Amino acid sequence: MSGTFLGMPPFPVAARAALADTQLRHNLAHATGTIRAKRADVVAEVDNWEELRVAGAAIKDNALRSLDATLLRLEKSLQDNGVTVHWARDAAEACSIVAAVALSHGVDEVVKVKSMATQEIGLNEALAEHGVAAWETDLAELIVQLGDDLPSHILVPAIHRNRAEIREVFRDRMAGAGKAAPDGLSDEPADLAAAARAHLREKFLRAKVAVSGANFAVAETGTLVVVESEGNGRMCLTLPEVLVSVVGIEKVVPTWTDLDVFFQLLPRSSTGERMNPYTSTWSGVAPGDGPREMHVVLLDNGRTRVLADEVGRQTLRCIRCSACLNVCPVYERTGGHAYGSVYPGPIGAILNPLMKGVGDDAQTDSLPYASTLCGACFEVCPVRIDIPEVLVHLRSRVVDAHRPGPPSAEALAMRAAGWVFGRARRLGAVERAAGLLSRALRGRRSLRWLPWPGSLWTGARDLPVPPRRAFRRLRSERR
Amino acid sequence: MTARDEILAAVRRALADAEPTHAQVSRAYRDTPPPPDPVALFVERAAEYRAHVVRCAEADVPAIVAAAVGPTARVLLPPGFPYPVAGQVDTGETATRLDDFDAVVTTAALAIATTGTLVLDHGPGQGRRALTLVPDTHLCLVRADQVVADVPAAVAALDPARPQTWISGPSATSDIELTRVEGVHGPRTLHILVIDPA
Amino acid sequence: MKVALMVTCVNDVLFPGTGAAVVRLLERLGVEVDFPGAQTCCAQPMVNTGYLDEAVPAVRAFVDAFAGYDAVVTPSGSCAGSVRHQHAIVARRSGDPGLAAAVARTSPRTHELTEFLVDVLGVEDVGAYFPHTVAYHPTCHSLRMLGVGDRPTRLLRAVRGLRLVDLPAADQCCGFGGTFALKNADTSIAMGADKARHVRSTGAEVLVAGDNSCLMHIGGVLSRQRAGTRVAHLAEVLASTEEQR
Incomplete structure (x- = not known):
């Protein structure tokens, strides 16, 4: 070969x-x-x-x-x-x-x-x-x-x-x-x-x-x-x-x-x-x-590295049946080569990072994200490996492995989101800003184009424009 | 440190935080009620793999075997084969010589109803493993009283010290577009004779 | 029974009509619903992207906002799933036993809307009227994480005027997946395109689901295709009555 x-x-x-x-x-x-x-x-x-x-x-x-x-x-x-x-x-x-x-x-x-x-x-x-x-x-x-x-x-x-x-x-x-x-x-x-x-x-x-x-x-x-x-x-x-x-x-x-x-x-x-x-x-x-x-x-x-991971060790139950591949909507569309390993599909998305360790190469670190967490894999797994649970766990391991370095755009966005969601009034302020944006768009109901990273969404999907008043605002006005 | 010691040490390190207690394995799955007619179910399910299955009396075995293999076939028999069937008894031929035979006739250790499976443990009448592998046709005789209900019953009855071959239909593959095709490397034709008690 | 609405951040910002529909529906069924203003987000966007530390403030806000309620109702299978299955993970990460204890109180009291209607209130016919042909997409988290089963379709079948048509490959994921929709945009769109194709094949006028995030994705594809099929949250269908039309 x-x-x-x-x-x-x-x-x-x-x-x-x-x-x-x-x-x-x-x-x-x-x-x-x-x-x-x-x-x-x-x-x-x-x-x-x-x-x-x-x-x-x-x-x-x-x-x-x-x-x-x-x-x-x-x-x-x-x-x-x-x-x-x-x-x-x-x-x-x-x-x-x-x-x-x-x-x-x-x-x-x-x-x-x-x-x-x-x-x-x-x-x-x-x-x-x-x-x-x-x-x-x-x-x-x-x-x-x-x-x-x-x-x-x-x-x-x-x-x-x-x-x-x-x-x-x-x-x-x-x-x-x-x-x-x-x-x-x-x-x-x-x-x-x-x-x-x-x-x-x-x-x-x-x-x-x-x-x-x-x-x-x-x-x-x-x-x-x-x-x-x-x-x-x-x-x-x-x-x-x-x-x-x-x-x-x-x-x-x-x-x-x-x-x-x-x-x-x-x-x-x-x-x-x-x-x-x-x-x-x-x-x-x-x-x-x-x-x-x-x-x-x-x-x-x-x-033994997999065995040492408290959440990930259940992966070693795997009997290599491949039922998870066959039901995976991601695997069905990308095929196995995209996973870059002899172990593709949902099981590969957890087994490879667990066996190799995360934080060292971008390919391995990308695998836990190769899933919508739809749960079809867990449903068919004959030995009940909770693949979505392990995927989410490994995502946190990937993020943690990169914490010492300079933050990525994604990390900054997540920090900002964490801050906003920490207090309702911060979220309210963001919603008011979104409402102003909506006013500026003068009644348009959806957007067909946004600059990057919004283009990742609008490349093939329209995006609804936020209404002028968020639910929170409507409730406070009703009182 | 040897590889063995290092791997065992890594295992112990990895499990340092794990709960030492073992989960109780519930064996309730073994209490499934048996099918009402295991022999009929075996016949039906084995046939679904496209094995040729017939039920017959012991007296009919020689004629049925002769008809199934045809008049010109070179037939191989394992030592200790208990039925009067024409053929050459294995004396430990090489694999290449085994390839010259058209068919092999054997008995089985047991059969499993729910999965339509034959199990050979390669004792007398069944022969060493290569016998039922190299010739292109396998005729397997199983008595109705050898049919067990399900997989747990089979595993419990079998001796793990003996080599076993579990056979569910003829050799098959689904490697091309997940389309099942019978007949790759093992026998492409499987005849099963279920012998009813007299 | 003190009942609170957890509207979810997506509905709060983008789909306030869904929150209003839940309130209208529950009040029609005789349930008074509070909207605790201190609520923000279930923290799922951070958790599912791997940012557990960043998820802690949102989980704190959640347990503070909903402390003291007997039931929390949310029009989202995904957010209910996040509360029930992920808040404990975030609490453990925070190292704060107080947060873990608070989570243990609020998580089990959180219900997805159809669970609340069928299991807690014991109703299937909510007295709705919706004279349209509808296809229903069971969202993954409601179907597999929560196991809502046929509760949504039992509710829909009881709606007067509504004709429910079968959606092919209904249980296959639409491809939204939270930040998956951006991090793996191509695969997400490939899945969304197939879902949209199945929706169009039904001839339905409205695609209904219990999660607006999934509907935003499927609806975004349908809208881009000018498909002539719109999307609507289940709550809005169940809230609609003849008098309002």
């Missing part, structure tokens, strides 16, 4: 470009509309959905509140199952662990199960530097990888592409990475999926090393879980001799039976299905079945 999120502009700038891309707008409106309807249908048929959400949140909270003990238990269980456990403080450390495992087996390629953690740490690029090709095997990841593109959605990284664009990517790029696309490839999704099957099968059959993430890691039993649809995950988890799983430390759940909540919440929230086609669970090496050598890399990379 040659695309990069490095050097992305702040959200409003990136969004402006995305909003002008009519193909993108059309693709996104169609795709998010489809998945929203599917999710709503399968959630509605579960009578105890709210009980499941509450239980899911509580299970994750319990694991997080004693995360040190939970992780140690996981480590012990994994080791008892014959798995080598590694710990990685950051992306570079995780990448070098995976590279060392691959190189120790003398391979120049690995096959990969779709995994947010490995995208987050830039594993493919890091392995390439060691001369190891990492083949993405999820269909959408393959589309992104072949197209030198960037993922724009957690579940469907190529959601911004339609069938005609995907056909062109396959036709032009597949041959360069292995088996070419068949002649006369149509843009029917079934034909495109068949082309991906043929292209990847030779890679699955010869691969010696696979890299995965995990949707869940069970502390009690050392069980890892991968939830998927296509069977590419099963191929990677089953056929190669060596398996390396990169697992964020927040993926741990205490017990096996806790999974009975998440196996209900995740598929319905994510793909809008009662159950996804394939879920694989494994507890270390099984004699005569699957990989003979297994590694787990437990990854921090900013997660």
